Amino acid sequence: MAPPVRKAFALRLDPAVHAAVERLASAELRSANxxxxxxxxxxxxxxxxxxxxxxxxxxxxxxxxD
Structure with a gap:
């Protein structure tokens, strides 16, 4: 069974928003993505x-x- 297809795209974020997402992700043991x-x-x-x-x-x- 093939894994589900995922859509990739570029996302531009303010550095402060990205840093906040990374901190939250780290606290919840997830990747930023x-x-x-x-x-x-x-x-x-x-x-x-x-x-x-x-x-x-x-x-x-x-x-x-078998």
């Missing part, structure tokens, strides 16, 4: 946009074939 995505999802939900639940990533080794 994951923190930005989480903040965007929260903001969209707060404005009433329902997002589809994403498929959880499968962890560990794939099962052995």
């Amino acid at each position: 994951a923190q930005i995505e989480m903040l965007l999802r929260e903001a969209l939900e707060a404005r009433g946009y329902e997002l589809k639940a994403r498929a959880k990533a499968r962890r560990g080794r794939p099962p052995k074939g």
Whole structure:
């Protein structure tokens, strides 16, 4: 099963905003990228946009074939 496709794009941020995101991400043990995505999802939900639940990533080794 292929991993879900993710959209990449450049984002220009004020250095102070980026530093705040990095501090928050560090405190919550996330990458800055994951923190930005989480903040965007929260903001969209707060404005009433329902997002589809994403498929959880499968962890560990794939099962052995016969």
